[in-house]
Amino acid sequence: MFLCYIFLIVSLATYLPGFHVSSCDENCADKPVFTPSRLVVKHGDPTSATCSVKNVYEIFSLEKSKGDLTTNGTKILWKVQNMTEWDIFVMCYYEHADHQCCSTLPITVYKPPDSVSFSFRNHSGPLLEGHQYTLQCEVHNVAPVENLIVTFYRGQTALGQLQSNNTEKKPVTEIFTLNINTSKEDDGVQYWCEAELELGPEGPQPPIVLSSHQRIRATVLYKPQLLVPPHPDQITITEGSPLQLNCTAVGNPSPSYTWVLPPSSLLPSNSNVLTIKSVASEHGGQYTCEVSNIMGDVTVMFHVDVKPNIIPFIVTIAALVGLAVISGLLIGVILYYKRYRMGKYSMKDVFRLKAQHVAVPIIEKI
Numbered sequence: 070m071f072l073c074y075i076f077l078i079v080s081l082a083t084y085l086p087g088f089h090v091s092s093c094d095e096n097c098a099d100k101p102v103f104t105p106s107r108l109v110v111k112h113g114d115p116t117s118a119t120c121s122v123k124n125v126y127e128i129f130s131l132e133k134s135k136g137d138l139t140t141n142g143t144k145i146l147w148k149v150q151n152m153t154e155w156d157i158f159v160m161c162y163y164e165h166a167d168h169q170c171c172s173t174l175p176i177t178v179y180k181p182p183d184s185v186s187f188s189f190r191n192h193s194g195p196l197l198e199g200h201q202y203t204l205q206c207e208v209h210n211v212a213p214v215e216n217l218i219v220t221f222y223r224g225q226t227a228l229g230q231l232q233s234n235n236t237e238k239k240p241v242t243e244i245f246t247l248n249i250n251t252s253k254e255d256d257g258v259q260y261w262c263e264a265e266l267e268l269g270p271e272g273p274q275p276p277i278v279l280s281s282h283q284r285i286r287a288t289v290l291y292k293p294q295l296l297v298p299p300h301p302d303q304i305t306i307t308e309g310s311p312l313q314l315n316c317t318a319v320g321n322p323s324p325s326y327t328w329v330l331p332p333s334s335l336l337p338s339n340s341n342v343l344t345i346k347s348v349a350s351e352h353g354g355q356y357t358c359e360v361s362n363i364m365g366d367v368t369v370m371f372h373v374d375v376k377p378n379i380i381p382f383i384v385t386i387a388a389l390v391g392l393a394v395i396s397g398l399l400i401g402v403i404l405y406y407k408r409y410r411m412g413k414y415s416m417k418d419v420f421r422l423k424a425q426h427v428a429v430p431i432i433e434k435i
């Protein structure tokens with residue numbers, strides 16, 4: 070690192086007139102200080118920085134590849150009216166007792182991208198489920214591309230972030246790619262990308278973010294997938310009841326339904342739900358529902374067992390049983406009454422009581 074640094078200084082010295090820095094002392098205690106300590110400049114903008122040292126030195130200056138200097142005592146003001154360079158070098162130094170102390174000013178010259186475009190690489194039209202596709206985000210004319218972060222989105226969910234390792238300082242156009250595998254859940258989802266220039270706290274706030282103008286709504290083709298159990302239990306149903314067989318499925322394109330019905334049965338149906346208002350004995354048997362689209366098909370089989378309607382029979386039995394129970398109860402009550410109630414009185418008492426009751430009013434009336 071240090072050797073590279075010396076090499077840089079020496080190579081600069083060969084073509085910068087009046088440059089006489091030979092070597093910087095890395096262990097220098099009081100290095101010149103730049104304010105601000107780091108510059109982030111938009112290409113074409115003015116900029117400036119000040120270099121200060123603690124004492125007045127005979128040799129105190131600033132090397133630069135662009136800009137003007139104003140020296141005043143222990144400060145040097147460096148100024149650029151229009152930052153037209155991409156890779157700029159600024160170094161402040163002083164000499165003291167055969168030692169040279171230097172500091173370089175880190176400068177980032179940036180340019181926001183002209184545009185960001187999004188596409189599926191080498192593909193247009195609908196996607197197939199379970200295949201791999203490549204998302205492509207093209208960022209046009211951005212500098213420095215090293216500071217760019219590209220994010221791919223599926224709806225509002227970030228899928229991944231990418232960064233370039235190209236160290237070019239001038240504006241470049243770069244293509245970022247991300248592979249995805251499609252599933253049926255991707256149908257109708259929007260894909261897009263975003264480019265952010267990450268320039269740190271000295272950079273523009275909020276950071277520059279550009280979204281792709283294109284947002285691609287994916288159409289994913291997939292074979293029918295049942296929303297009902299694929300192996301329904303045997304259905305036992307009573308004559309006269311309604312029957313519904315449901316083989317609803319989702320798919321893209323929308324699936325079509327074909328029913329294969331037991332012989333001697335109903336009209337063919339193209340609906341996802343087969344409805345019989347009132348089941349008759351001939352409706353028993355195996356029903357097959359075939360769901361299909363261009364991507365594939367799936368079959369559901371229903372076994373329907375029709376039972377004769379025994380409710381009228383049960384009602385008759387219940388009525389007879391009820392009648393028998395009521396009759397039995399009545400007979401029981403009568404017998405009970407006869408035995409325990411009537412038995413307490415002799416028939417003679419009953420007649421005597423009756424006779425008295427009858428006799429008394431007659432007497433009174435007379």
Ligand SMILES: *[C@@H]1O[C@H](CO)[C@@H](O)[C@H](O)[C@H]1NC(C)=O
Pocket residue numbers: 113151152153
């Ligand atoms: C800066 O320089 C560039 C190229 O020389 C020029 O196009 C631009 O207008 C200048 N900007 C200002 C603010 O002077």
Ligand SMILES: *[C@@H]1O[C@H](CO)[C@@H](O)[C@H](O)[C@H]1NC(C)=O
Pocket residue numbers: 141142
């Ligand atoms: C130098 O700086 C001092 C104070 O820091 C100021 O008074 C003086 O005007 C400056 N001289 C020039 C030439 O800018």
Ligand SMILES: *[C@@H]1O[C@H](CO)[C@@H](O)[C@H](O)[C@H]1NC(C)=O
Pocket residue numbers: 190191
């Ligand atoms: C994909 O597109 C790129 C250009 O975007 C092209 O260079 C490449 O050959 C294409 N690949 C296939 C497999 O079509």
Ligand SMILES: *[C@@H]1O[C@H](CO)[C@@H](O)[C@H](O)[C@H]1NC(C)=O
Pocket residue numbers: 233234235
């Ligand atoms: C960038 O870095 C990745 C690994 O981090 C590497 O695979 C790729 O080749 C590099 N690209 C360039 C242009 O150096």
Ligand SMILES: *[C@@H]1O[C@H](CO)[C@@H](O)[C@H](O)[C@H]1NC(C)=O
Pocket residue numbers: 201248249250
């Ligand atoms: C996509 O599927 C392929 C195989 O079909 C697999 O190798 C790859 O890792 C998958 N990629 C992602 C992002 O799931």
Ligand SMILES: *[C@@H]1O[C@H](CO)[C@@H](O)[C@H](O)[C@H]1NC(C)=O
Pocket residue numbers: 296297313315316317342
């Ligand atoms: C058929 O099943 C689907 C999925 O479970 C359900 O949404 C739909 O309401 C059912 N249709 C009928 C008529 O029961």
